[in-house]
Amino acid sequence: MTRADAPAPHDALLFFHDKEIDGVRAGDWKYYRHVNRFCWPLPYDDPVTLPGLQTAAYVYTDPKTGRSANLLDAGPMLYDLRIDTAESYDVADRHPKQTRHFESIAAAWEAELLANPRGWRRPDPLRSPPSTGGARS
Secondary structure, three states: OOOOOOOOOOOOOOEEEOOOEEEEEEEEEEEEOOOOOOOOOOOOOOOOHHHHHHHHOOEEEEOOOEEEEOOOOEEEEEEEEOOOOOOOOOOOOOOOOOOOOHHHHHHHHHHHHHHHOOOOOOOOOOOOOOOOOOOOO
């Protein structure tokens, strides 16, 4: 554990599910590609699984108001933890540049993981995973 005022030991924290990166936390931002709420036997909200595709297609319509809503977020989801520590308000639509930035971080790390799954190969000094930087959009 570190002191509350100590700098973070890494630029980004990655959230994994099997061989896929589901999310990235860096600075005041937390990004999810999608959230695996049900992991056994298959995540129902992962868009690459058959149950995920079926669940994503389900829309609830309120019989009184006629308003419709998808039951699961399709993703990506972005949260500004400075003002929303409970991760209740997805701001991905309001910050598309930041959302694309986090997706590029996840994709780069995922490609590196698949190319070198056990970390045995020496890293190429000319190629390194992207830095998250400190800029806010």
